[in-house]
Amino acid sequence: MATEQVADARTARARRLRNSRWRTVDIVVASVIAVAGGVVFWAWDQLWNTTSIAFAAFPPAHAVMYGVWLAPGVLGALVIRKPGAALYTELVASIVEALLGSSWGLSVVAYGVAQGLAPELVFAAFAYRLWRLPVSVAAGAAAGIAAAVLDLVYYYGTWHAGWKVSYVALVMASSAVVAGFGGAMLVRALARTGVLQPFPSGRRAPVA
Amino acid sequence: MTALAAPPIARGLGRLNPSAKLGAAVVVMVGLLVTADPVTPSLVLAAELAALPLARVPARTVAALAWPLPLAAVGVAVANLVASSAEPAVTAGISLRLIAIALPGVLVFASTDPVDLCDSLVQQLRVPARFAYGALAAFRLLPLLRQEWLTIRRARRARGIDAGRSPLGGLRLFGSSVYALLVAAIRRGTRLALAMDSRGFDSRTPRTAARRQVVTAADWALLAAAMAVVGAANGVAVAVGAWHPLLG
Amino acid sequence: MTAAVEAVGWGWRHAGRRGWALRRLDLVVEEGERVLLLGPSGAGKSTLLAGLSGLLHAPEAGDEEGRLLVGGRPAADVAGHAGLVFQDPSSYLVMGRVGDEVAFGLENRAVPPEEIWPTVAEALATVDLGYPLHHPTDRLSGGEQQRLAIADVVAARPRLWLLDEPTANLDPDGADLVRATLRQLLATSAATLVLVEHRVGLLLDLIDRVVVLEPGGAVAADGPPAEVFVGGGPTLRQAGVWVPGPPPPRFAPPRPPGPPVVAGEALTVAYPGASRPALADVDITAYAGQALAVTGPNGSGKTTLGLVLASLLRPTSGAVRFLAGGPPGEFARWRPRQLVRWVGTVFQEPEHQFVASTVADELAVGPRRAGMSEEASGRRVAELLERLALRPLAKANPFTLSGGEKRRLSVATALATDPALLVLDEPTFGQDARTWGEMAALLAEQRDAGRALVIATHDEELVDAVADRTVRLESGRVLAGVDPPGTSGTDGTGRRARRRPPAAPVGDQPTAAGR
Numbered sequence: 008m009a010t011e012q013v014a015d016a017r018t019a020r021a022r023r024l025r026n027s028r029w030r031t032v033d034i035v036v037a038s039v040i041a042v043a044g045g046v047v048f049w050a051w052d053q054l055w056n057t058t059s060i061a062f063a064a065f066p067p068a069h070a071v072m073y074g075v076w077l078a079p080g081v082l083g084a085l086v087i088r089k090p091g092a093a094l095y096t097e098l099v100a101s102i103v104e105a106l107l108g109s110s111w112g113l114s115v116v117a118y119g120v121a122q123g124l125a126p127e128l129v130f131a132a133f134a135y136r137l138w139r140l141p142v143s144v145a146a147g148a149a150a151g152i153a154a155a156v157l158d159l160v161y162y163y164g165t166w167h168a169g170w171k172v173s174y175v176a177l178v179m180a181s182s183a184v185v186a187g188f189g190g191a192m193l194v195r196a197l198a199r200t201g202v203l204q205p206f207p208s209g210r211r212a213p214v215a
Numbered sequence: 216m217t218a219l220a221a222p223p224i225a226r227g228l229g230r231l232n233p234s235a236k237l238g239a240a241v242v243v244m245v246g247l248l249v250t251a252d253p254v255t256p257s258l259v260l261a262a263e264l265a266a267l268p269l270a271r272v273p274a275r276t277v278a279a280l281a282w283p284l285p286l287a288a289v290g291v292a293v294a295n296l297v298a299s300s301a302e303p304a305v306t307a308g309i310s311l312r313l314i315a316i317a318l319p320g321v322l323v324f325a326s327t328d329p330v331d332l333c334d335s336l337v338q339q340l341r342v343p344a345r346f347a348y349g350a351l352a353a354f355r356l357l358p359l360l361r362q363e364w365l366t367i368r369r370a371r372r373a374r375g376i377d378a379g380r381s382p383l384g385g386l387r388l389f390g391s392s393v394y395a396l397l398v399a400a401i402r403r404g405t406r407l408a409l410a411m412d413s414r415g416f417d418s419r420t421p422r423t424a425a426r427r428q429v430v431t432a433a434d435w436a437l438l439a440a441a442m443a444v445v446g447a448a449n450g451v452a453v454a455v456g457a458w459h460p461l462l463g
Numbered sequence: 464m465t466a467a468v469e470a471v472g473w474g475w476r477h478a479g480r481r482g483w484a485l486r487r488l489d490l491v492v493e494e495g496e497r498v499l500l501l502g503p504s505g506a507g508k509s510t511l512l513a514g515l516s517g518l519l520h521a522p523e524a525g526d527e528e529g530r531l532l533v534g535g536r537p538a539a540d541v542a543g544h545a546g547l548v549f550q551d552p553s554s555y556l557v558m559g560r561v562g563d564e565v566a567f568g569l570e571n572r573a574v575p576p577e578e579i580w581p582t583v584a585e586a587l588a589t590v591d592l593g594y595p596l597h598h599p600t601d602r603l604s605g606g607e608q609q610r611l612a613i614a615d616v617v618a619a620r621p622r623l624w625l626l627d628e629p630t631a632n633l634d635p636d637g638a639d640l641v642r643a644t645l646r647q648l649l650a651t652s653a654a655t656l657v658l659v660e661h662r663v664g665l666l667l668d669l670i671d672r673v674v675v676l677e678p679g680g681a682v683a684a685d686g687p688p689a690e691v692f693v694g695g696g697p698t699l700r701q702a703g704v705w706v707p708g709p710p711p712p713r714f715a716p717p718r719p720p721g722p723p724v725v726a727g728e729a730l731t732v733a734y735p736g737a738s739r740p741a742l743a744d745v746d747i748t749a750y751a752g753q754a755l756a757v758t759g760p761n762g763s764g765k766t767t768l769g770l771v772l773a774s775l776l777r778p779t780s781g782a783v784r785f786l787a788g789g790p791p792g793e794f795a796r797w798r799p800r801q802l803v804r805w806v807g808t809v810f811q812e813p814e815h816q817f818v819a820s821t822v823a824d825e826l827a828v829g830p831r832r833a834g835m836s837e838e839a840s841g842r843r844v845a846e847l848l849e850r851l852a853l854r855p856l857a858k859a860n861p862f863t864l865s866g867g868e869k870r871r872l873s874v875a876t877a878l879a880t881d882p883a884l885l886v887l888d889e890p891t892f893g894q895d896a897r898t899w900g901e902m903a904a905l906l907a908e909q910r911d912a913g914r915a916l917v918i919a920t921h922d923e924e925l926v927d928a929v930a931d932r933t934v935r936l937e938s939g940r941v942l943a944g945v946d947p948p949g950t951s952g953t954d955g956t957g958r959r960a961r962r963r964p965p966a967a968p969v970g971d972q973p974t975a976a977g978r
Contacts, residue, residue, distance in 0.1 A: 026523075029345070029346075030408075030417065030523070031345070031349065031408045031411050031412050031416055031417045032404070032405055032408035032409075032412075034345055034346055034349035034350070034408075035349045035352060035353055035404045035405075035407050035408040035411065036401055036404040036405060036408065038349055038350040038352070038353030038354070038404070039353040039356060039360075039400045039401065039403065039404030039407075040397070040400065040401070040404075041350075041353070042353050042354055042356060042357050042360060042400070043360055043396055043397055043400035045357065046357070046360050046361050046364050046396065047393055047396070049361070050364060050389075050392075051389075054385070054389065069294075086401075095346070099350050099353075102350075103354065103357070105320065105324060106324055106329070106354075112240075112284075112316055112317030112318065112319070112320030112321055113237075113240050113241065113244055113316065113317070113319070113320035113323070114244060114316055114317070114320075117244070161248065161309075162291050162294075162295070162309055162313070163294065163295065163298065163299070164251065164309075165295060165299035165300075165301035165305060165306070165309075166295070166298040166299040167298065167299060167300070170298040170299070189390075193393075193394060193397065196394055196820070197394070197397060197398065197401070199820065199860050199862075200398055200860055200862030200863065201860070201862055201863040202398050202401045202402055202405075202862065203401065204477065204478060204479045204480075205405055205478070205524070209479060210478065210479045329559075330558070330559065330560070330563060348557075348567075351558075352557045352558070355556070355557070355558065355559050358601065359553065363815065366810065366812075366815050367815050367816075369770065369775040369776070370808070370810055370815045370816035371799075371816075371818065372775055372799045372802065373773060373775055373799075373802070373803070373806070373807075373808035373810075373816065373877075374799070374803060374816060374818060374828055374829060374832070374876065375799045375800050375802065375803030375804075375828070375829055375832030375833060375880070376799055376818060376828070376832060377798060377799040377800065391818055395814070395815060395817070395818075398814060398862060399812075399814065399815070402814075403554055406549075406551075406554045406555060407554065407555065407557065409513070409518060409549075409555075410547075410549060410554075410555035410556075410557065411557055412518055412542060412543070413516045413517075413518055413542070413543065413545075413547040414543060414557075414567060414568040414571055414615060414619070415542065415543025415544075415568060415571035415572050415619075416543075416571050417542065417543075418542070418543060418571065418572075420573050421573065422570045422571055422573060423569075423570050423573050423574060423575060423576050423579070424570065424576060425563070425566035425569065425570050425576060425579045425580065425583075426563070426566075427576070
């Protein structure tokens, strides 16, 4: 009896481990989400082109739009649903951004690591088993906090406390809404198109 | 995108190992992030600018990648002036540091071919090959995805959908385009993964490398130089009394 | 001797789907046989090729029944051992440079580094691709990219070649190049071949056996070409297979063309950073009740011209005017809501223009944007659903439709606002015979209803069947002279371009006025 239970547990764990190995399609699609994110960043910049300089200089405006840059990591995790997806996708997105000419140089990659690690920890806290809206929003918020804190340490360390708090709050809200909520909605819509068939995120409603 | 369309450069920085270049840029970044004074970044930036001709990177490529730098530096400075009451010297130091950290990164990407970078990451830094080449393959889709974005926007115009007066309309149009782009991107990604698997990408046997990335004495020299410059700059700042730790 | 391929009651269901792609397939292919695999869309041909390549691993990718063996071993164990060439080369190239691309497969197979580059050079020489190793892959033409894909396969020296519609996405010149390469390769090799190809007429000399699948996967016919085509011709045509035979009939217009609808003068479009303009000094006019075909090799500017005529791209110089009505003001600057009322555009990839979550909503977008009332829109939608046989799909998500259904939907959405001008980009791309026939009939019907049609295409059969005038572009310029109505295939200098033996599609046989 006991040995059967042990054997069952072992096969279940073996299956989970095998499932957490990244297939080629996991790697490539996560990378492609990151690359598409790069295109979206470029298009987003174009959209705000005339006012971007003003926005870059006006912290609250920059903070409100921050969520866009944090979306790839959360989205990647929600689609691929494997350990490391948030970190990998956000990291690749930041490398794409750096390659396309980011004004922040290599530090954008360092940010990418932090911005991907934060949501990764949230998903890990739920053992990579819960992928519903509240978890996604929490992951988005975590990414926002990480990014905002990095900004405060490296560029805005001299700010008054009031400004600092409102900055973190704004970035966190932006990220929770755009990356967390927006990401979850986007994945639901994508699942309905059938394009996520190779992934567990696309399997809930079978498509004939 | 100019850096990536340029033919492989085999002079100056182009000859050095990509991991070494990355390492040097990271050394500079870490060495500058420990302090918030204006002296250290100024000295490092001066050294970088002085060494620029040695890099032999085409000016146009650098300009294409680096043009947002001064804007970003000014933006950060303005933000700091608005939201804090620190001395101008510290504010200037933060902005200077931004440029001093970013410039080596720009030079790395301006002088390195993405395939070489990928090879070096796998061979020198032991990044898992499947992830590195998977990302490289996806990266090759970038110009195609950009083209698809334009087509998607045009298609929405053809369907009669425009942003209208309100910014909300503009956001919805943007969101709808992002959704369509992601569908296209994921479809392409799935097909690309299929092609890679059909050529044996997913096998458990380790791959061989067709292009060797070597590490030479010049690479170690670059790393040493980076450490020396950053160390010296910090030393001068300490000696002058301007050194101001970032945290604490 | 073990067979090269053996399927015993094999079935496959993709993960997350309710229906099986293939079921109860029994098939044996011996070493060295050259098999042509035919069947309508949805018969599971691509699934079978994917299975033979070892790409389908149960249970992650789906469910399997029966056995599929390659060289005596289960197919799933031999991934990477068969050479698979896909339909759309630009989607499947992995690396950015020619040499690296061929080396990729060799690296995966752990070929020792010192052997890689000589093998690469040999493979490129075999397919006659004479570019230097660092030549960018995205600067190759479609036909060259496909030859590069073949070089990848050659380098790996597989015993089983699997070709999934290798010429479907290519223009006629590219397709010829690829066929020539395949012919040469197969002549000197003993490999087994399984080929899926719609336009079979041109590759018949490579084939010694034809296998026809029916939807659901069972084998409907199997034998030497003569037997299968002659014996079962009509049933095959019914099933959407392109059977070699007489060319499709022409849909002649019932009356002369009406007034001009859109006119472009001295149109020039120069993309920033390009070495030459995409369009240079093009004059063109489209008339009501007439179908104008814009032909030319890939890269000649057909799509660009279509975009300009549809007011989706502003010309760098020159003027484009809309003459059939509409708001005042420059055509290129019309607001989208006004534009949709007068011009319908059908893009090469239908998915790029889907904006709604159900087919019915998709059809309603145009009318609503153009200002029609709710009930008028509703009636229009019902009409279109009926006319284009989309009613059973009204609630489905547009992205989940089959290729032919998506194509019909995209044309339907363009027609929803009853526009005077319809611009289409490669409307018959990759269609099987039946959907091709439907599309040709649909286009002819729209033309006969008085719309002006501008069709950018390299499908010569479509031009012959539907087009009343042809403008041939090359490198962005119009080749001397616009052809007189009713002809095609001339290259403008009066010489007849090479004609290909076409295949006969299925479609309503119109009471054509003859050619």
